[in-house]
Amino acid sequence: MRRGLLVVLLAGAVAAAWTAVGSGAGAKTSAAAHKAAGGTSVTISNEQGATWTCGFNPFSADLVDWSFGPVYEPLVFIDELKSGAATPWLASKYVWSNHNKTITFTIRPGVKWSDGKPLTAADVLFTFQLIKKYKALDLQAVWSVLKSVTAKGSKVTMKFRTAAVPYFYYVAGQTPIVPQHIWKSVKNPITFKDPHPLGSGPFTMSKCSPQVMQYSKNAHYWQKGLPKVDTVYYPAYTSNDPANQDLASGAAQWGSQFIPSINKFYLSKSKDNHYWFPPVANVSVFINLKNPILKDVAVRRAMAYAIDRSRVSQIGEYGYEPAANQTGIVTPTFKSWLNKGLAKKFSYNPTKAKQILTKAGYKLKGSVFYTKTGKPLSFTMVNIGGYSDWVLSAQIVQQELKAIGIKVAASNLSSTTYNNDVYTGKYDLAYDGNEAGGPAPYYELRQELYSPNSAAIGKLASSNWERYYNKNVDKLIEAYAATTSSAKQHSIVNQLEAAMVRDVPIIPITEGVDWYQYNTSHLTGWVTQKNPYAKPAAYEVPDWGVLLLHLRPKG
Secondary structure, eight states: OOOOOOOOOBOSOOGGGGTOOSSSHHHHHHHHHHHHHOSBEEEOOOOOSSOOOOOOOTTSTTTGGGTBTTTBBOSEEEEGGGTTEEEESSEEEEEEETTTTEEEEEEOTTOBOTTSOBOOHHHHHHHHHHHHHSGGGOTTOGGGTEEEEEEETTEEEEEESSOOGGGHHHHHHSOOBOOHHHHTTOSOTTTOOOSSOOOSSSEEEEEEOSSEEEEEEOTTOSSTTOOSOOEEEEEOOSSHHHHHHHHHHTSOOEEOSOOTTHHHHTGGGOTTEEEOOOEEEEEEEEEOTTSTTTTSHHHHHHHHHHOOHHHIIIIISTTSSOBOOTTOOOTTTTGGGOOHHHHTTTOOOHHHHHHHHHHTTOEEETTEEEOTTSOBOEEEEEEETTOHHHHHHHHHHHHHHHTTTOEEEEEEEOHHHHHHHHHTTOOSEEEEOOOOOOSSHHHHHHHHHOGGGOOOTTSOOSSOTTOOOOHHHHHHHHHHTTOOOHHHHHHHHHHHHHHHHHHOSEEEEEEEEOOOEEEOSSEEOOOOSSOOSSOOSTTSTTHHHHHHHHOEEOO
16 A cells, blocks of 8 residues: 655654654654654655554555565565566575476575564465464465465475466565464464564564554574664654655655645745655456445446546646556556557546447536436445545545536545555545556556455455456466467457456556655665665565665664
8 A cells, every 4th residue: 555654863862752643753753862862763654544453464465564574574575666576585496397387485584483483384384374374364365376385404395286387476576475484373464463573684573552652673683784774763654744844854865655735835945855656556446346336347438538647646646646647557567568559548638528428328417427216327436535645636536527517516525544455445436646566567467357366245355346247368377478479479468458448347546656755864775776675665575674784874
């Protein structure tokens, strides 16, 4: 999920931060204490629209962000901004065999869990068996393609049902490894909050309240000399404005959120303030395809014509996020994959939107279209109330749908309520940028369109929240993994773009960026456009743990 972030300052106690929510007081007070105590700390303000629940289960869709990276780690770190460049992590090496149907990982020797016990191949095997036994934990649906996982000595061998090169990203880079000696005693891993996570990463969870989470350096971390940061503080912010004020004033040094008029509001305040917004995935209107009216593709097509994406981009996002297109291909990041002809299919045309509805049998009465049975085209669109840019963008979408006879009521929720409603399918429309990207557009499209990622209404879906089911599209997604041919992969993605245009399962609105602001007055080692060693927003997993490993005190 797109989040918002806060502060990097010098270390010590943080008593005042535990009660300061929604203002810069916690960050500023902790800064002074840290400087007096010596050492280095990072305080992060990731604006959530809610206080913390103090859960860290890395297999829970709404908790994974707080532990995967700094606490739990993957087998391999994959840098999506460098076309999927892979760095061995908990695995020291890996080898493909059997025509890309088998991969063998060698687990790195000398890695310890934060309690000092060794991490072994048995832990990796246990992790994959755990998410196989409890399907709800398999957030990336890896067992839809895995055939078996076995361990022998320091080796872990994974066999796939078919050639599965693209799934390397999920099994190696997006699956957190957990300790068997802890998790084997967990009675219900699905509902387990994991309040005291024990991982192999550079940090441990040392304290948590609804107001602030605190991470401390892992004394047993396997990368010698790292991290250089002693403590990470993570205050809860319930709206963008106070967090933005802290960024502008200098109290906040790491931000991952929307700032209106950023040059005037933020850059002009200090020569040490910087930002970079790389496009990574789409922000879209998700459509509940189980809704008896919205399941009609004519309604969805009319909506896609009715929305002026460029207007949303310029007004709602201040132009920071480019207008998206219905294919779902993010440009310029993946421009070589874009079918320009398909991308032009849904240019803004409210007149055509009304014509589509009329032709489909809907009757305009007053200012609203009605079904043949007399039901209005009236829906609720949920949003996260703390995200001021999304709230404004959603209002524009609401106005434009109203103009063609579709009534939309806005419902701005806390992130906790919002996530639960979207994941379980209890919504009509949702304004959301939660779909993660990957090293190619295939990955975002897979999350949006692959039916094994979804679930019945009332059940948690890891992605594909719109509940899109299409056997032919599933086969295309699986066929992509069976070839290493770039030409064939491009052909398959082109067909997935066609499905997005034909079926309109979701409506991409803007090309979501990694929101990333950083201050260089005290710390160095930040991600930059010239050195994109990780996705830079603090809500990116496991990337935010990698960024923390690069930070060092200046001088």
